[in-house]
Amino acid sequence: MDLDAHFESFAARDWQTADEGTVRVALVGLGEFSRDHVLPALAGEAEGTGSDAPTDRTSFCDITALVSGSPEKAESVADRYDVGRTLSYEEFEAGEGVDSFDAVYVAGPNALHLDHARTAARLGKHVLCEKPIETSAERAREMVRACEDAGVTLMVGYRPQVEPAMRRLRDLIRDGVLGDPVAFHGWFTGHILDGAGPDQWRLDPDLAGGGALMDVGVYPLNAVRFLLDADPVAAQATTSAPDAEFEGVDEHVAFQLEFPEGATASCTASYRAQADDRLRIVGTEGQAALNPAFDSEIRPELTLEVGDERVAYTGPYVNEVAEEFDYFAHCILTDARPDPDGRDSVADMEAVEAIYESAETGRRVEIGDAET
Amino acid sequence: MDLDAHFESFAARDWQTADEGTVRVALVGLGEFSRDHVLPALAGEAEGTGSDAPTDRTSFCDITALVSGSPEKAESVADRYDVGRTLSYEEFEAGEGVDSFDAVYVAGPNALHLDHARTAARLGKHVLCEKPIETSAERAREMVRACEDAGVTLMVGYRPQVEPAMRRLRDLIRDGVLGDPVAFHGWFTGHILDGAGPDQWRLDPDLAGGGALMDVGVYPLNAVRFLLDADPVAAQATTSAPDAEFEGVDEHVAFQLEFPEGATASCTASYRAQADDRLRIVGTEGQAALNPAFDSEIRPELTLEVGDERVAYTGPYVNEVAEEFDYFAHCILTDARPDPDGRDSVADMEAVEAIYESAETGRRVEIGDAET
Numbered sequence: 033m034d035l036d037a038h039f040e041s042f043a044a045r046d047w048q049t050a051d052e053g054t055v056r057v058a059l060v061g062l063g064e065f066s067r068d069h070v071l072p073a074l075a076g077e078a079e080g081t082g083s084d085a086p087t088d089r090t091s092f093c094d095i096t097a098l099v100s101g102s103p104e105k106a107e108s109v110a111d112r113y114d115v116g117r118t119l120s121y122e123e124f125e126a127g128e129g130v131d132s133f134d135a136v137y138v139a140g141p142n143a144l145h146l147d148h149a150r151t152a153a154r155l156g157k158h159v160l161c162e163k164p165i166e167t168s169a170e171r172a173r174e175m176v177r178a179c180e181d182a183g184v185t186l187m188v189g190y191r192p193q194v195e196p197a198m199r200r201l202r203d204l205i206r207d208g209v210l211g212d213p214v215a216f217h218g219w220f221t222g223h224i225l226d227g228a229g230p231d232q233w234r235l236d237p238d239l240a241g242g243g244a245l246m247d248v249g250v251y252p253l254n255a256v257r258f259l260l261d262a263d264p265v266a267a268q269a270t271t272s273a274p275d276a277e278f279e280g281v282d283e284h285v286a287f288q289l290e291f292p293e294g295a296t297a298s299c300t301a302s303y304r305a306q307a308d309d310r311l312r313i314v315g316t317e318g319q320a321a322l323n324p325a326f327d328s329e330i331r332p333e334l335t336l337e338v339g340d341e342r343v344a345y346t347g348p349y350v351n352e353v354a355e356e357f358d359y360f361a362h363c364i365l366t367d368a369r370p371d372p373d374g375r376d377s378v379a380d381m382e383a384v385e386a387i388y389e390s391a392e393t394g395r396r397v398e399i400g401d402a403e404t
Numbered sequence: 405m406d407l408d409a410h411f412e413s414f415a416a417r418d419w420q421t422a423d424e425g426t427v428r429v430a431l432v433g434l435g436e437f438s439r440d441h442v443l444p445a446l447a448g449e450a451e452g453t454g455s456d457a458p459t460d461r462t463s464f465c466d467i468t469a470l471v472s473g474s475p476e477k478a479e480s481v482a483d484r485y486d487v488g489r490t491l492s493y494e495e496f497e498a499g500e501g502v503d504s505f506d507a508v509y510v511a512g513p514n515a516l517h518l519d520h521a522r523t524a525a526r527l528g529k530h531v532l533c534e535k536p537i538e539t540s541a542e543r544a545r546e547m548v549r550a551c552e553d554a555g556v557t558l559m560v561g562y563r564p565q566v567e568p569a570m571r572r573l574r575d576l577i578r579d580g581v582l583g584d585p586v587a588f589h590g591w592f593t594g595h596i597l598d599g600a601g602p603d604q605w606r607l608d609p610d611l612a613g614g615g616a617l618m619d620v621g622v623y624p625l626n627a628v629r630f631l632l633d634a635d636p637v638a639a640q641a642t643t644s645a646p647d648a649e650f651e652g653v654d655e656h657v658a659f660q661l662e663f664p665e666g667a668t669a670s671c672t673a674s675y676r677a678q679a680d681d682r683l684r685i686v687g688t689e690g691q692a693a694l695n696p697a698f699d700s701e702i703r704p705e706l707t708l709e710v711g712d713e714r715v716a717y718t719g720p721y722v723n724e725v726a727e728e729f730d731y732f733a734h735c736i737l738t739d740a741r742p743d744p745d746g747r748d749s750v751a752d753m754e755a756v757e758a759i760y761e762s763a764e765t766g767r768r769v770e771i772g773d774a775e776t
Binding site: 210211214215217219221266268269270272274284286287288290293294296298299300302304305306308314315316317318319337338339390394395396 | 582583586587589591593638640641642644646656658659660662665666668670671672674676677678680686687688689690691709710711762766767768
């Protein structure tokens with residue numbers, strides 16, 4: 033087998049069918065990720081901002097409005113990135129400046145995503161919602177309904193799905209290069225307290241809907257569903273929070289998923305462990321690994337072993353945020369349904385709820401079909 | 405932190421306190437592992453045997469007897485390796501040639517280990533029993549009792565415990581270099597049908613006591629217990645056997661263990677998947693990986709990351725089989741208790757039974773203290 037053939041056209045945008053068009057985006061929420069990653073990728077970065085994020089830019093997006101609870105922050109960011117419009121949340125909800133944008137990017141606390149998406153849908157604006165979609169499967173379904181009823185596109189921000197290495201790995205699995213998938217291992221760990229400290233919404237169960245599973249564990253969960261193109265049928269899990277700062281949310285989680293054809297996924301996530309994120313999948317005929325798997329700033333190495341052949345490939349750097357926004361905009365411009373769409377995230381949330389239920393009850397919890 | 409300091413004296417035998425002495429060993433069972441790995445390591449290999457196993461030798465062992473159900477095989481192997489005595493199983497049980505050996509190595513089907521170990525104990529001979537110790541925790545306890553009552557040493561053949569890279573990793577964890585252990589991932593997969601085909605005792609549930617978990621899944625299970633110096637308190641698991649050749653045993657297994665201080669182990673094993681065996685452990689301050697983790701013929705690479713520091717180290721090649729037999733003999737010569745002793749394997753078997761029970765019932769199964 034010529035494994036190298038799978039690495040030709042590695043970073044080609046297999047989804048791109050159009051070359052022109054622009055979608056005007058309003059950022060709803062100016063948290064760290066929006067400021068340090070989204071704005072540089074969408075608006076280009078002025079000098080001296082202190083960010084070392086890559087400056088690769090989107091082709092199909094312009095940021096034309098900023099929505100924030102802090103007028104000072106909004107003005108400062110608007111100046112820095114030359115964004116024409118700033119809005120308070122009240123102004124956004126009242127429809128002010130509605131003609132200045134075509135779509136919104138919803139960031140910020142998970143529990144507020146639904147309200148912002150509903151506002152956007154009511155205003156006829158497309159929605160790119162940060163992961164996880166919301167705090168529960170039911171609220172995720174409500175968001176899907178709101179967007180479908182309004183006829184607007186809903187995409188959820190699983191960056192890794194547009195990362196070329198992840199897409200090539202999915203191609204390899206689809207093509208049967210690994211044989212039948214047998215076992216997936218994936219993890220995402222880090223030190224969440226090192227950034228914003230203990231006083232942040234991610235540690236508030238009402239605003240976050242959960243802990244390490246909701247914030248970082250959803251990455252291997254979503255990735256294995258993406259790679260296998262299948263939804264898990266059952267979950268077994270355990271969570272723990274030995275440290276006081278994490279009271280009320282899972283500091284650590286380990287979960288195991290079963291897929292319809294018999295493959296399993298063994299995943300872990302942590303808010304307080306050495307930073308790392310990788311995945312490995314072994315099949316009957318071969319195996320593949322991605323390192324890092326979910327980090328947005330390092331070029332992932334894709335390692336592939338089939339029988340006695342082994343190749344390791346690091347593709348060109350791709351700014352995943354720019355890629356994600358361009359994919360979203362391209363779906364709008366071509367009237368295509370995005371792949372990590374709202375229903376995809378409903379399935380994630382159903383698995384998340386089964387994982388939490390299993391951790392609480394000690395039972396294997398079956399995962400139902402999405403009801404939407 | 406000077407991580408390199410942990411790699412000095414990498415392969416030193418931290419267990420060795422004596423320089424002299426010889427233990428005369430009888431091999432009970434002349435299967436593939438005995439012929440291709442044990443005999444070359446203990447007796448040196450004549451030319452033209454077709455084996456490419458390393459020829460590193462034991463320092464403290466001599467093979468002085470061979471026990472086999474096939475006189476022809478026994479004679480042929482005895483000639484090849486210049487072993488003075490061959491015995492049938494009946495002669496072994498009757499105590500013939502009892503003065504020609506001090507200890508026995510018990511290989512062959514798991515369900516026969518107890519009988520052979522009982523015979524050895526009755527004859528006053530020390531026992532090195534291949535892993536897994538037997539087919540159930542109860543039979544493992546019986547073996548422990550038989551050896552303790554007879555005052556003979558019982559060790560179980562978990563080679564990786566004498567592999568320097570595994571021992572150094574345990575030192576690192578003990579010294580707190582990784583902080584508090586958080587999550588372990590380990591797996592051992594391969595194609596068992598490629599060797600002996602479908603007609604082999606490992607696929608007979610009565611002789612093997614189980615499938616992939618019993619034969620290869622016990623490696624990550626035993627390794628995480630060794631590395632954390634702790635026994636798991638609960639198991640969650642799923643097994644499957646989609647292919648007809650594996651009816652009655654687990655072709656694939658995924659299991660998750662909880663440890664008293666909150667660490668988890670996420671493990672998979674398979675009889676029909678691309679060959680691979682690795683482990684990774686992440687802690688609050690660092691992480692480490694071993695690749696391969698359980699294979700006996702490839703020098704493992706130990707990768708260590710603590711904060712922003714990273715080192716990868718491949719130690720000198722050590723013949724694990726020779727190392728294992730020397731450690732066993734050294735324990736006998738110095739009257740020391742071996743580390744993978746019978747009680748250690750009882751704990752493995754209790755975890756194995758909890759894993760199978762969880763896979764069958766879908767419940768989290770608590771693992772009790774060893775009763776011996």
